[in-house]
Each structure stands twice: as C-alpha cells, then as structure tokens.
Amino acid sequence: MQEHVASIKTYTLVFLSLLALTLATTLVAAIDLGAFNVVMALFIAAVKMMLVALFFMHLRHSTILTKVVVGGGMLWLAILLVLSLSDFVTRGWLPVPGK
C-alpha cells in the first residue's frame, strides 16, 4: 500500500493551500453574509479537512475498507447531529408551549 511516496512538491502545495484557506475563512468571516456565514465557514473547513485527509493521511491511495471506515464515521456524525437537531429545530411548531 505504501509503495507510492508523494513528492515534497505536492505536500508543499497542499500545505500552502491550507494556509491560504485559513486566511480566506478569516477574511470571509468579516463580511456580513447573514446565515451564509456559517455555511461558508463550514465549507472552507470541510475543504481543508479533505486536503489533510486525502494527501497528508494518504487516504487517496488507501484501501477501499479504510475509505468506507472514514465515510462511516462522517455519516454517523451526521446522524447524531441531524436527528438530534430535528427535535430542537421543530420545537414550537405546534402552537402549544413545550410541544
């Protein structure tokens, strides 16, 4: 699995883009995009995560099983967040206090 040794150039390129994205997310936060701010911040963070995972953690040429494991982790995190928030977001939709 590890025969493939990436060149320093790729790593440096990935590193610089990570720094650039950090700067970008800090600057974008200063602009008032309303609710879109959160989406933008999370999107940039997700891109940085993918960069680190694919290149630095060699996910690109890992086994399918490793990719499924990572995907499973993300999916379960989403289950926890989405289903829990389904309660907090829909509170008060029925015009009865506490329902």
Add this chain to the structure above:
Amino acid sequence: MGSELPLFPVQASSVAASVDHLLYFLLAVAVFFSVGIFVTIFYFAVRYRRRSESELPVPAEGAMTLEILWSVIPFGLTMIMFAWGASVFFEISRPPDDAQQIYVIGKQWMWKLQHMEGQREINELHIPVGQAVKLTMTSEDVIHDFFVPAFRTKADVVPGRYTTTWFKPTKPGKYHLFCSQYCGTNHYAMVGWVYVMEPQDYQAWLSGGTSGSLASSGEKLFHDLACVNCHHLADPPGRGPNLRNLYGSMVELTGGAKVKADEDYIRESILNPSAKIVSGYQPIMPTFQGLVTEENVLQLIEYIKSLTPKPVPAPAGAGAATSKQKPTKQ
C-alpha cells in the same frame, strides 16, 4: 393480601378510549404472532425430533419469496401502528381552544396546582366532569412527570420551560396522580389525587375560599415590582412596550424577527429580558431571575393575559364572577 385485583385501568378521559382501542389492535397482532410462533416451534420440535444420530435432513434452499413475504407483511402492520399511534398522539398533544387553564408547578416531591379563580391545591386537583382542562406545567428543580393513568396522559415537567398536557374527564371519580419521572428519594411520595366532580359540586367547592383570582394577585405584583413605571397601561408610552393587547399578538423584535407573545415569550422576557428586544426599545430591562418565584411569573402572565380582552365568552365552567372581563382599576 390487598384489596380487589384490577387488571385494566378505568377509562376516565375522552382520549382513554382511543388509546385503549389502539392497545387492543397491538395486543391482537402480538398475540397472533406469539401464538403462531409458539405453536409452529412446538409442532416442528415434536414432529421433526431427532430419531437417530445418523439421520441427515436435506438442507432447504432459502426461498426469497418467503423472506419478502414475512418482511413486507410485518412492515405493513407496523406502518398501521405508526399512523394510528401518530393520530392518537396528536389528539393527546393538542388541547382544545376552550380548555380551562390550570397551572402546575412540580417541586421536589409535591405538586402545586393553581386554578384561574385563585384556588391553590397541593397534590390534589378538583375539576368538573366534561370540561377540557389544559395544564401548563413547569418545575422548580428537577424533571418530574404529571401522570394520571386513568386519563392515559403523561407529560414531563421540565425546569426552565413550560410543558403542556390536557384531558377532558368523562367519568366523575377519584383517580391516581403519579410522578413518573424519577426525581429523587421521595419520588414515590410525589403522588396525589384528581377529583372529577359533577358541575354543581365543583361550583360549591369553587366558591368556598378564594383569595382573589390569579390575575388580581398578578396585578398587585405588577405594581409592587414597579413594572408599571416602564410599562405604562395608559396612553403616554413608557420606556417599555405597552402590554395591553400583547398576549397572543405577533411581536416584532429588533432585527425584524417576528415572535408570538405566548406564555414562553412572556416568561423569557421576565427572566431573560435581553433575549428578545421589541423593535424600537432599548435592552434596559433588568432580569428578574431569582427575584420572582415560578408562581409569581404565572401570576404576572395571567395578569398580562387579562389585559387582552378575551373575544370568546368565558368557558362555561368558570361561571363565578371572574375578573377577566372588567379591566381592573389602576
């Protein structure tokens, strides 16, 4: 060895019958499948018991049709259970508009109940038969749960917010009230009785001993806490919004969001004023967290509600002279 042996709870509220019908359906399905599987296993176990160690049964291939059959049929049954259960749940969750309001405060190991007419009861609730009752509940410490088995209704009483349960009693009598969310050492003692009375008995009980309606004690508090200094009731608007005709209306907050002025909103504005600032006003109102008890908050809410003349005639049950109609003098 104890008194008579009840096997099924009495049906004493409008919703009890529909919950029990749902239960009968579930019971029927459960008994059908349990007996079916018990009998099948018993029959196979006897019919195909091992005669000799050397016999080798021919392995049957899995039949996909059979697998699909006993997946889809149970799934169909469960969807019926879900839909029927959901409809009963909505019936349990939505109190009718004409329900008589009662406030409940759960406190470690007792129930405090307050009628609109001012009656205060501990661990007991007197209500007239046939009149829907809406309980708006909160807790002063841990999570409790207002459970009346005869009415088939239950709702947790959560500190820091209001929760609601309602029932329309259909049979006069004396029914158990339990706390069914573990709340500490004397959780078992936090019990009581719900007395469902004929209307005339209820009136007799009602007129005996009342120390002024909830709204009037709310009004006294409104002046004692100097709310009236900012929230003027007369024309020259004070520093705070005028609370007349507030309850039930839509309030526009700074930043444009609109919110309905219900019990939760009023309670939050008393305990956490700067959470929602009405547009055009400054966040100068101090918090009353810790200065007012839960009862005081309920009294203030009832008073503010009384500042909104009720278009619909007062509910039949509260025949006694309620101060709701007449705006009280300054």
Add this chain to the structure above:
Amino acid sequence: MITEAVQEREHYLNASYGIKSWLLTKDHKRIALLYLHTITFFFFLGGIFATLIRLELLTPKGDLVSADTYSKLFTLHGVIMIFFFLIPSIPATLGNFFLPMMIGAKDLAFPRINLLSWYLLVIGGCFAMYAMLAGGVDTGWTFYVPYSTNYSNTYVIATGLGIFIAGFSSILTGLNFIVTVHRMRAPGMTWFRLPLFVWSNYATALIQVLGTPVIAITLVLLIGERTLHIGIFDPARGGDPVLFQHLFWFYSHPAVYIMVLPAMGVISELVSVFSKKPVFGYKVVAFSSVAIAVLGFLVWGHHLFVSGQSVYAGLVFSFLSYFVAIPSAIKVFNWTATLHKGSISYATPMLYAFGFIGLFTVGGLTGLFVACLGVDVHVHDTYFVIAHFHYIMVGGTLMAYLGGLHYWWPKMSGRMYPEGWAKLSALVIYLGFNLTFFPQFILGYLGMPRRYWTYPDEFQVLHVMSTAGASVLAVGYLMPLIYFMWSLRYGPIAGPNPWGATGLEWQTASPPPAHNFDETPIVTTEAYDYAALAAREEVKVG
C-alpha cells in the same frame, strides 16, 4: 483447576501455569476466561440487588429498606447488570474465545489491546464497586439531569468514571473484532461462509465502535457539570436537560442491540446445530444483523416521546423505530423455518434456544407497543417498559448466553456438563422468568410507575406474583454455577465435536491448543454444511 484426568495433551490451559500466565496472557482464550469470571461476579452482584428490590416490593409499604436505599438498589442493579454484565457478556466471553477460532485465525488482531480491554473493565468495575461500598448512587442507571448533576449527593462521579472506563473496554473489543474479521480470516473463509455468530459479533462491534464514544462524552459533560458547574445541562443558565437525554440515548439504545445481537448469533448457531440443518435464509439473517446495527442508531428518540421533545421529532423517531423491528422479526421467522424438516435434538442448549425465541418474540412485539406514540404516552416509565426490556435482556440475552455457555462448555473445558441438571435449570429459569415479568405488563398498563419504593394497595397481588417468580428465577440461576464447577472435576470427558457441529472451532481438540489450530485450516465448504461434515467423518472412520 483442571485435574490430570483430561488426557495429558498440550492445550491452552496447561500451556503455562501461575498468576502471571493468566494476568499477562495474550491468548484470546485465556482472556475470555478472565472475562467469564469477572462478569459472573458482576451478574450475581446485580442479581442480589434484584432480589432485594423484589423483596421490598412484596408489600405496598416500604418496610424492608429505606427510600434512598431503594433508589440505590435499583440504580446499582441497572448499572452493574447493563454496563458490567450484559454489554461485555457474550462478545467478551464467547466472542473472544470463539470468533478467532471460527474464522480460522491464531488470535485476534491486537492481542495486547484485548488484554487491556479486560483490565479496563476490571478497573471500571473497581470504580463502580468503590461507589457502591462508599455509599451507592441513587440517580437511576440513566443519570438524568438536573437530578444527577445538581440535586443528588451520592457517588455519581465515581460511578460515571467507572462506566467511562468500562466503555473503552467495549470500544477496544469492537475495534479488535472488526479488524480481525476483515483481515484475519483463514484462506477460503469468505464472508458468506462465516458462521452467523461471527456476523452478529461483527455487527455488534460496529455499534460498540460508533456508539460508545458518545456516552463517553456525555459522562465527561455530566461530571464537568457536576464538579465545575459548566452549565451545559443547567436550565438556570440556558442549558437544556433534554440535550442530555439525546446524548445519553444516542448510545444507550444501540447499547440494547450490543446486548441482544450476539445473543441472536448464538441462537443461530444453536438452532442450526441442534436441528442439523443450515440456518434458513443464511444471507438474510446475516444482513439483518448488520441492518439492526445500522438502523439501531436512528431510533433513540422513542425514549423521549413524553420528555418535552417536539411532536414532529416524535413522529420521525416512531416511524424509524418500526424499521428496526423488521430485521428482528425476519430473524425469528428464519429460525422457526430452520426447524422445518430438521432432526431436532432436545439438548440443553436447544432448550435455551427455544426459550430465547419464545421470550424474545414477546419482548420484540411489546417493543412495538412502546414505539407506538399513542400507547407510549401511557406506558412510558411504567412497569410495562420494565417488563418489555427484561423480556429482551433476561429472556433473550441471558437465555442465549446460558445456551451458548452450555453449547461451548465442552470445547472450553474439555468436560461435559450434567445433562439432567442442566435441563432442569433451563426449565426452572423459563418458568421463574415468566412468573416474574409477565405480571409486570399488567402492572404497567394499570399505571404503576417505575422506581417506586411504595405503591397503591391494589397492585400488591401482581407484585407478590412477580416476587415469587423472582425467587424461582434466582434458584434457576444458581444451579448452573454449581454444576459447571462440578463438571470441571467430575464431568465426562468431551471429544473434539460432541454436538456434530460444522464450525471450525469443532475441528480442533477440546480444550483447543494454545494456537487454536496445528496448521491454518483451509475452508472449502459452505457454512453449516452437515453433509460435507458427515462425508469427512466417514473418510476419517473408513
């Protein structure tokens, strides 16, 4: 411990002697026996609490123990039975011992982490024992806030730490199983030749790995709130107690599948071996294990129907809860179909399998009652729910655990258990169980709330029946403890394959050598292929 009577062949028990050979072992079989001792201790400790609770409830008035002692009794009964017996029970003992053997591996992927898992369970157990001896904990095994953080003055932190540590034992066992099943199967052992016991332990491992960390963070927040008052669950500061319930049940509902899935795996093995037929619909049963593990994570909200959770979230969770019921139903139907045209033996493990299928069916069907929004409002937090989960935990998992223990005892110890006594104890347990818990369904619908020290007089008759059943049950559980110990010395010598089973673990000696197989087995036949087994027997004999 094992006398010389067992023929003097090198096996994992006499490979080395001394405390160090046990406490520092890396052999998955020895670690399984270490777990067996630990969880047997915790089972009987939890059982004592159960007996005390039932004795207290003999009378409507509280006249055996005081109110707060009663709260501590049911809390410790719950904590010890769930976190220190049921969750480790089948995966850590039977799973640890037989999973590697069933797939033809020499050991688990990470033997040292496997030993660390046992130590973590023991250390967690010590914390829980300290809390128990120092004064107990009275919050209920669910630790609901704000009672557990601001109002209880008992040993919540010590118990919380105990569960936190024991949780890592569960995570590491799950991790070990997943990697082992994926990467260390013998040549020829394809996924669809795996015994169903391996499939169900694999599905359980998925839940252990994905669910347990959430209870870990929940306990961290609970202890943080209780010591530093960080306010995350404190309503006075904007915290929401219902958030704790979401985080708690996100793990605790899948945890009930951690407890029942391995039991289903054992039953699949028993039903197949004792009717000498492959399990009907092998692939469907295998995938239903994984389906239960996955769907098990979408349904936790049915514990919050009356907690102040929004009505619409209640709808979503009730709807999803019915999805997870289907795979369980499929399994029961497939087990029943396996019996058709089989050659069914009435050996003790099969009696436990019959018991499991019957009681698990009742448990599962009453699960449909509490998943139904309309009925759950009435039965939530009453004895109906207690009866429901005891039917699945005691009627299901415990029956399967005992069945599995009897089934694999000859392989583990090289000795047979006494058949007559074993059949009697199985019957006693079955009758005692039903007498204990069936009346509680009626009690529950009558509205008797759970965790009550006293109760209204009219419920007494049903409580007396339940207590009577509990005493019968207690006797039923003591019998195996006695005759299993007896069998270690006097039990007849068991051959390598006393039941005529097809698993790889029966193709090596009993008790097995330290490295399981003299040479790594090559698998050529499908799972549960009794014809091939019979052919092999003839070749050997002929």
Add this chain to the structure above:
Amino acid sequence: MDSHAETAELREQFETPAQQKEISTLGMWIFLVTEIMFFGGLFLAYAIYRREFASVFALASNTLDVVIGAVNTAVLLCSSFTMVLAVRAAQIGSRKALIVFLILTILLGGVFLGVKAYEWNQKFEEHHVPGPTFHLEGTTQQGPAQLFFSLYFTMTGLHALHMVVGEGLMLFLLWHAYRGKYTPSYYTPVDVGGLYWHFVDIVWIFLFPLLYLIARHQH
C-alpha cells in the same frame, strides 16, 4: 514485556508484514472514527446552543482574539506539514530527516499549546471563565454567555489534551527513530502516529471557525 522482540520481525498472529502494517493503520482509522463520535457530542451541544442563543454567542465569540486564533491554526497546519514530511522521510529511510521533522513537529505542537495557554490565561484575567466571577460586558444574559465559554473551554481543553497525548506519541517515535528502529520496510508506528496527529489537526480546523469566526462582521 517483550517490546524488543517485536521491532522489525512479525508478531506471531500475522501472516505477512504487509498484513501487519495494513491492520495497524486500519485499527488507527477505526480509533479515529471513535474520536469523531467523541468530539461529535460536543459539536452537537455547540450547534444547539449557538442556534438558541445566537446573539450572546456572537458577542462572546468576538471577545476572542481572531489574529491569535488564525496564527495558531497556521502553526498547527505547519506541524501537520512537518509530520507528513517525517512520515515521508521514514518511507525513504533517511533517518536524519525523520528525526529533524519529528523535532520540528514536537516544537510546533509546543508552540500551539503555549499560545493556547496564553489565550486561556487572558480569558481568566477578563473574567470570562464560567463561575461566580464571570462577567461579560454588553448583555444581561450572563447564563448563556457562560454557556459559550463552557463550550469554548471544554472543546479547546479536550483538543489540547489530545495534543498533549500527540506530543507524547511524537516523543516516543523520536526516541525509537533516534535508535534507528524505523526502516523503509517497517515504519508503521510513524505512519500511525501521523494519522493521529493529522486527525487532531482536523479537529482544530473545525474548532477555529466555529469558536472564533461566529460574527466577526458585528465587530
């Protein structure tokens, strides 16, 4: 414990060295999934309370110094960079480069923890630590404000704890690298250590915007 015995040669339960390496990385990835769920609980609490107390969270978030946060993020990314170069050095077998990059990673990790300690200390001085002395200017909602800082300290504290464990791991790798134990055919511990380090970096990649950049436009 026979730690010396398992240097390069194969531990007994594996068939081939490749199987042993692949199993170790798979084991670490599954462990990282448990870490995702572990931090997930905190992110859920954060999401719920931020949605419920948006204005107070914005106010409280603006008291954090965004420049320090951004610089700290850069430091951590840099440590990830040196980490991946260390793994690469181990792959190609240059022991000296491996040692240099491991030292750099440890130092950068130390810088990050130092900056974090400085920020925490600043919070202590400004009375932004939940408890009796807590006070946040500009709002009457002191309760929810304390909630933000509770989440801030819990999340960054847990992350810092994982950083400390990572530093310990790096020192362990440095010690074995110094003793020349890692060769191109056996460098699994370095690779596995790298996976852990990059994961902790990814957690910070999410923590930084969520805690620091809530409403910078409202300055």
